[in-house]
Amino acid sequence: MRLHPRHAALLLALPLAAMAAPTATPTPVREAEGIREYRLPNGLQVLLIPDATKPTVTVNVTYRVGSRHEGYGETGMAHLLEHLVFKTTKQFANVGAELSKRGMQFNGSTGPDRTNYFETFPANAEALSWALRMEADRMTGAKVLKSDLDTEMSVVRNEMEAGENNAFGILVQRTQAAAYQWHSYGRSTIGARSDVENVDIPNLQAFYRRHYQPDNATLIVAGAFDPAKTLAEVQRVFGALPKPTRKLPPTYTIEPVQEGERLVTLRRPSGNQGVFVSYHIPPLASPDFTAFDIAVTALADTPSGRLHKRLVEPGLAAQSFGWPGRNAEPGLLNFGLVLKEDNDVERAQQLLVDTVEGLAKEPITAEELQRAKTQWTQRFDDLMANPQQLCVTLSEAIAAGDWRLLFLMRNRIEAAQLDEVNATLQKWILPSNRSLGRLFATAAPVRTPLAQAVPAADALKDYVPKAAVAAGEVFDTSPANFDRRTQRYQLPNGLQVALVPKRSRGETVEVALNLQYGTLEALRGKRVEANLVGEALALGTKTHTRAQISDSFDRLKTRFNAGSGATDGARLSLGSRRGQLAEALTLMAEVLREPVFPASEVEQLVRQQVTNLEEMAQQPQGVAPQALQQALAAAYPADDPRAFLGFPDYIAAIKGLTTEKLQAFHRDFFGAAHGELVLVGDFDPAEVKPLVERLFGSWTAPQAYARLTTPLPAVQGLKLNTALKDKANAMVLGALLLPMTDDDPDYAALRIATHVLGASGFDSRLLTRLRQKDGVSYGAGAWLNASSFEPRAQIDVYAIFAPENRARVEAGLNDELARLVRDGLTQAELDTAKRAMKAQADTWRSEDGAVAGAIAGHLERGRQFKWNADLDARGEALTLAQVNAAIKRWMDPAKANWSWAGDFDKKPAAK
Known part of the structure; x- marks a missing residue:
């Protein structure tokens, strides 16, 4: 999704009865730096990245379809499908809900060149088998129903409206749109509102059938798994999908050389101001691309970049940033400044342009080059130690032409020479290539070269893989x-x-x-x-x-x-x-x-x-x-x-x-x-x-220490309303205060109740009601926090929505809270919550940083991990009657405090 990460989730293991195991076996293609590549007869590319040191598995599927592949009237289709493949498929009534029931971490995202999905879960052969079956099912079995689209449409609108609230994000969109006359990169991934709201379901289904096919996808499995067994399972599950007979047409639009400065002015309410500039550059596969990555570090790094030194430090801007578009086709080099309301926009604009285009007179220095190399190496090392992030990053390289481009980019950064970097930048960073300036009639304009597509195969002809990252021990995270x-x-x-x-x-x-x-x-x-x-x-x-x-x-x-x-x-x-x-x-x-x-x-x-x-x-x-x-x-x-x-x-x-x-x-x-x-x-x-x-050991402080107590506030039943003008998105936050510590006998029961209410992702009651059923909220949920020191706990509930839908959101929240207290949980909900919460606990203990933070908290409280184990055991032992009794004992919706913020004077849109 464009704005908000999805909640953690897992899927239900159901057999794909119609699939017959094919006889052909996967073809080994290559192995590089610990990654093994295979190809199935139906065209599916498979990458296996075994890593026994982390007790988790990530399954990632990248489809080579994004907003770049959308035609006239089709804008937003790739993003719509990202929503709908979490809905109904041949095997599942609701993929998102089934994912959530198992406590997996998962996400879906759409970009210009690809759509990507992944799920991460504790290493388990059954869970892995099910995840593979699920991904195979939604690869060709998503139904893309009109009924699903109707309920999801308000959610997509809600996401659009949340983006509309971000004035700087809109400035980026408008500037990049001005940079392109013809290429689809000039369009926002979420699409035109008119296209999305009027999408024809047969056309959307045809778009799905055309692009969601094995020959247009890469499956990545990373983490602790058996490679041989997994490859056999992949062949059995995905190999049963037929090889498509259609041929995907190539995209071939090349943006013409820009012939002069372009200017965008955006005026709208906002707490800050901004300046943003873009320059056309070659794609990621181009040897020239290295120079743009280095330029971003030299110009936009905090605190050492030139923009930070020249604008942020003197107070002429609040923040500087930059990034190069890592695309399959020629993209943009981008720099920006976030400004306070009292900063001079025109002065900041001039200094931004002078600094970026001043590289012709003030080339990149040896120190700046070395800093870029050092930072790139650090990020790369971190990436190789994190299977989930490696999968997501590989998806970007796949979208740009080939997964090995990630490693080629590393090699090119390491080998970058100062004179070559500066020569490249001087070719491309020119006033006539700038999308921020003004158009002037010029007798002899200076123009950039014409950016051409670079085949990944040509770029990789001299690539030599390096050794895979050394593995650690197989560690029991109990x-x-x-x-x-x-x-x-x-x-x-x-x-x-x-x-x-x-x-x-x-x-x-x-x-x-x-x-x-x-x-x-x-x-x-x-x-x-x-x-x-x-x-x-x-x-x-x-x-x-x-x-x-x-x-x-x-x-x-x-x-x-x-x-x-x-x-x-x-x-x-x-x-x-x-x-x-x-x-x-x-x-x-x-x-x-x-x-x-x-x-x-x-x-x-x-x-x-x-x-x-x-x-x-x-x-x-x-x-x-x-x-x-x-x-x-x-x-x-x-x-x-x-x-x-x-x-x-x-x-x-x-x-x-x-x-x-x-x-x-x-x-x-x-x-x-x-x-x-x-x-x-x-x-x-x-x-x-x-x-x-x-x-x-010898470090002490003059002042004494005594922990501040935070007694439970004597506040209940508040209804706060804050009016915000010209905001397309609104939010409500509720808090139910409870006199309880995290050692209370009922704490384990309320953890489960809150999980079912709003912390379990797609199958939570709140998200099921407000998003899946009513279609009025992009995000809704609940969580429970309790002090270890004094009886103060809090159940928080939230939802984001279009302000004109307030009445429906309020009714939905009230109904679900009342139903929870009146009827309690079902046995199925209790069983599912126990499984999901255990999977989530097993997953977070695989992250060393999270474990270090948890142990620090234990030391302060005089605890060990045994406390967590005992809490989990108490939760596992709870009966349905005990959980429902705790809900009635503690949860009184009438005592909840609510805070609403938005433009509630807006009227509901006419249908």
């Missing part, structure tokens, strides 16, 4: 095994440490560090400092600038993230590798213990925060939660760290943030006496222990 493998101890200053050594793919290590600080009285009036000090830590230290810190982490192939809050302290994470861990931890300790908060960097941070908040203050998804949280915290005075300020007050407070305030807060509150440090992954404990003690 709670009991994590508790057995975890080494726990405490430093003299009080810092609690947990080490979980395990050999991991790519020798990766994940680190989580939580620091608690302050007391209620000491933190009064310091909410802004407490909220932003974590993000400000890496702005500079006594010996390193912000850019140097960023470059050092890139060089160390390390991800570093830090955040903080007034009530929950600082939360930091590090993703590194065995060989770089010691240096990365040392740098993290320097960032933590020796920040200086440079004034110029703090000013940038303030501008960025203000810009983001000003935009959030005009978006339903920002306003509805803010209004509800402010109401629930109304009992606290303004200086209380537990108070919640409205947007205007909080923006004013942030504008008063200074270097001196951050320095004082860090000096008074930061230390490791009350904290938890966790390492999970490929490291030697004997080397790590003395390093950790040297870096953190």
